[in-house]
Amino acid sequence: MSPLIADQVEPQGATLRSGFVRQMVEFLIALSLGILVIRTFTAEAYVVPTGSMAPTLLGNHEEVACPNCGMRFALGLDEEGRAGHPVCPNCGEDKLDGVPIVPCSGDRLLVQKGLYDFKRPRRWEVAVFHFPADPTQAYVKRVVGLPGESVQIWRGDVYINGKIARKSFQEQRAIRILVYDSQFVTRDANRVPRFVFHRGRSQQSGLESAWRTEGPLLIHDAGDPTEDALDWAEYRHRDPDRAQYTPIYDFNPYNGGDLRGENRVPDLMVEAHLIVGNDVPTVDVRLNSGADRFVITLPFHESGLPQVRRNHREVALTHAVPIPDTPGHAPKSRVLEASVMDHRLSVSLDGVPLFDPVDYDNPAVGYVSDVSPIGVGVRHGSLTIERLKVFRDVYYTSALANTPRRPFGVDEPYKLGPDSFFVLGDNSSVSNDSRFWSKSPVVPGDLFLGKPFLVHLPGQVVPLEVFGRSVYWVPDPREIRYIR
Known part of the structure; x- marks a missing residue:
């Protein structure tokens, strides 16, 4: 009460x-x-x-x-x-x-x-x-x-x-619960890494990644400008009350560790503070929600509009807007927010929606046992993630x-x-x-x-x-x- x-x-x-x-x-x-x-x-x-x-x-x-x-x-x-x-x-x-x-x-x-x-x-x-x-x-x-x-x-x-009752982006921000903040680097970060880097579809691709960590920063070095395979930095979730890599559950630290999170939460949001180099054509963001996989492609320094793929199929977007390009200017920090909550995909850059929310009423059946529900990918060029925060939605229990x-x-x-x-x-x-x-x-x-x-x-x-x-x-x- x-x-x-x-x-x-x-x-x-x-x-x-x-x-x-x-x-x-x-x-x-x-x-x-x-x-x-x-x-x-x-x-x-x-x-x-x-x-x-x-x-x-x-x-x-x-x-x-x-x-x-x-x-x-x-x-x-x-x-x-x-x-x-x-x-x-x-x-x-x-x-x-x-x-x-x-x-x-x-x-x-x-x-x-x-x-x-x-x-x-x-x-x-x-x-x-x-x-x-x-x-x-x-x-x-x-x-x-x-x-x-x-x-x-x-x-x-x-x-x-x-x-399903859906929330606006502003309502999502008001309700979201922080799960992880890269600003707080652990003393045992090398023993228990929170990010995995790989170029191509998986770590078994054999391709060398240009990602590295430097304190709280995730840095992608420029590398080969002809490289075409996506180079991914993927967040790995370590469950606080299970002490192992797991999907995200509804654990609330306010209640203490005696009350465990028992329910998987598919509704997630990522907030990433990015410095995108002028040599980066596009940035991809991946969000997994239950058995659904969304990939958002953002053209920072090439012509075109944002694109979204859901489970490898392109999604039609309404009122999509291009990302303003500033050639010749020093890159500045941009705040990217992307969420999948209440069967709704929303994406904004510096607080401005990049397209109308994508609502869907046919979520894929089941759960993917995925400890890496979020990823940021780039093909080549210099990109710095200054801060990355992961949030979940409230999971209303029965x-x-x-x-x-x-x-x-x-x-x-x-x-x-x-x-x-x-x-x-x-x-x-x-x-x-x-x-x-x-x-x-x-x-x-x-x-x-x-x-x-x-x-x-x-x-x-x-x-x-x-x-x-x-x-x-x-x-x-x-x-x-x-x-x-």
Whole structure:
């Protein structure tokens, strides 16, 4: 569950007679009154104590710094303040007992009140509402089902009226869960490599690759300009709680290593920061999703439009746009994003879609036991991948951890009535949401309080002595963020 506790905001000020100081105090009083007015009529502040929406919103947790790769990650605390066994999501390091940790309070949200008096909640929107079974409690979840719809969870996805519910690229960015970040290089990178390089179809081709690693960078040297075989840098996924190369599962580090990821996740996204040399004609990106294989060809320095092949067959694209070529200019860093989520392929460069999303309703049957679901290929020329991040989509589970409760909307569709909504938590395996409420899965429209839009005062719990008093919470400006 994700109950919210309202913050107490108190205006502060004093009467001082010094000119400058008095002006400052008057300014602070006016600012405090402004905040009070905003809070009263526009926004309300809440605290998230639990992690049913993690990693989008964090409850009370510990911040753990992995000594092997340097990544910092959140480890949730239960109602008694106990944490699970920490496992680094990036490198899988699990010998973290005794590692210094920083206790952190739950996210503090600013919630736009009254918004839903003028418009109804939209699908994939994060919303705050009164819990129907106990209206004195406020919950925060993500809206997935709207009035009059039939909702069903099947194989990790949401289906509405029998069809998969797809997300826009912006919604995908808001929900995605980080799986790997090449910026955090492990101390044992040579023993447990995360990338494999090969020219041609496989490592057995016998052709020499021009790829190499240099710290966090993946570098392709110029090589022979007449070479025509694709030279691939392929990401290898090492499962954090299995300590071996596997397909990507729905492990959530916030829950600790005691709660394993049990479900394969075919819905993936890659974000690559590229410096493409002027001698690189095209860059290919491969994404595997279940048994489907997509290859996107991007013409950086040759004429033509982006091309897509699905399972070796060309896909017709609509509104494809060419990639601007800048001959004679020094290459600059470009941000490439490509995803296959909800049976939808999307690709953008520097935030601009390169073609309309490619939707398909006939996914290939089965799974490919592939530990390398993502690859970047180039035939020749100099290419540097400054940073590569791999994300997965939320996999909505059919069971609540350690709770033998028959869920709503899993075994069969659930039909929503007028002004009725179905909500889910992003931390699906531990989220007590519409699936598992005992009496009804419905949130009536009049119980919605508003939409959270900002994590405004995330904080660390640090003992300090201020004027003889112990202060245990200090703001952490690194974690201030908008909620999309």
